[in-house]
Amino acid sequence: xxxxVFSDSHGDMESIEKAMNRFYPDIAxxxxxxxxxxxxxxxxxPLSTFFYVRGDVDNFGDSHKKELxxxxxxxxxxHEYQFTIEQNPEKxxxxxxxxxxxxxxxxTHTPTLFVxxxxxxxxxxxISKVNGFRTFGMIxxxxxxxxxxLMFADLIN
Numbered sequence: 001x002x003x004x005v006f007s008d009s010h011g012d013m014e015s016i017e018k019a020m021n022r023f024y025p026d027i028a029x030x031x032x033x034x035x036x037x038x039x040x041x042x043x044x045x046p047l048s049t050f051f052y053v054r055g056d057v058d059n060f061g062d063s064h065k066k067e068l069x070x071x072x073x074x075x076x077x078x079h080e081y082q083f084t085i086e087q088n089p090e091k092x093x094x095x096x097x098x099x100x101x102x103x104x105x106x107x108t109h110t111p112t113l114f115v116x117x118x119x120x121x122x123x124x125x126x127i128s129k130v131n132g133f134r135t136f137g138m139i140x141x142x143x144x145x146x147x148x149x150l151m152f153a154d155l156i157n
Contacts, residue, residue, distance in 0.1 A: 004025040007032060066100060135152055136153055
């Protein structure tokens with residue numbers, strides 16, 4: 001199973017569409033601030049399933065969501081966990097209560113990927129050119145195992 005993770009598209013549907021066309025994921029997730037961009041493209045990708053959470057500028061959707069993808073538990077939010085464990089160690093207690101293997105968050109426009117206490121944290125950055133480059137996340141799930149990667153949208157053909 002392949003999952004693409006987008007955040008903070010702010011109207012840049014072209015970059016999302018380019019990534020979707022290149023990797024044609026089973027699942028596409030948008031972590032807020034432009035969820036309509038992904039939903040407007042959903043009709044072009046009938047074999048993909050779409051998930052999203054509300055960001056600061058979105059008018060609908062849940063603020064967080066937990067899903068199970070091939071027995072891998074994924075927690076999605078826009079800005080609830082924009083931290084590193086070193087900066088805010090008491091937050092790990094909250095995260096451990098989530099009982100999720102992967103925590104996805106956005107908002108900062110800064111791509112981030114790290115593991116702490118056995119939990120993988122990923123911020124895909126921004127698929128729009130907010131910081132001078134476009135980034136998104138990719139998660140491959142095979143037999144209850146997963147691999148998370150950060151991708152540069154401008155480098156895909």
